Amino acid sequence: MGRYEPALDHSAQALRIFRTIGDRLGEANALNQIGVVHMHLGHPGDAMAHSARALAIYREIGDRSDQVNALNNIGAVLASTGCHEMARQYLRQSLQLAQQQHQRSAEAEAYNGLGEAELAAGRPDEAVAAHLEALACAHAIGYGRQQARAHRGIAEALHAVGRPAQAREHWQHALQQYENLGVPEARSMMTARRRVDTRGR
DSSP: OTTHHHHHHHHHHHHHHHHHHTOHHHHHHHHHHHHHHHHHHTOHHHHHHHHHHHHHHHHHHTOHHHHHHHHHHHHHHHHHTTOHHHHHHHHHHHHHHHHHTTOHHHHHHHHHHHHHHHHHTTOHHHHHHHHHHHHHHHHHHTOHHHHHHHHHHHHHHHHHTTOHHHHHHHHHHHHHHHHHHTOTHHHHHHHHHHHHHHHTO
């Protein structure tokens, strides 16, 4: 948690500066980043409030590209709080905008978000389908983190329907990519894989 607090302070300082100089795009970007940090800190209410304000500004100034990121963030917050149908609505808006603007990275993020929302709503088959779309997008542009996220989502969905052997293959792919990237998800992946290995015996 400690590593996110400096990021929160930095983004809050940037927000004050952008508001002082009247930079609306900078203000929206700072708000959206604050929303992301609050999500990581486990503050869904604050995350939603900041990303929703960012989305409103992006729409006001006609910035369709950055709307995609805000919509993805809002979808993730809603999914984390159990509002799965609303999450799907925001993520599908994000996906549509990303596809219209050929933003493959954002498209991968939206598909992965949809996959996670589908699994949380008890629809593992739909989750696998969404994550496979994410995997294809991410692979096409070499977006390693979203490739790993897609493999992890596929593994979780397969594990949920009692296919542990196939799930382990995707856990391994995800773990390797997270380790190659040197990101914090690698540690949680090791724990998750041990859980699958234990239950699959």
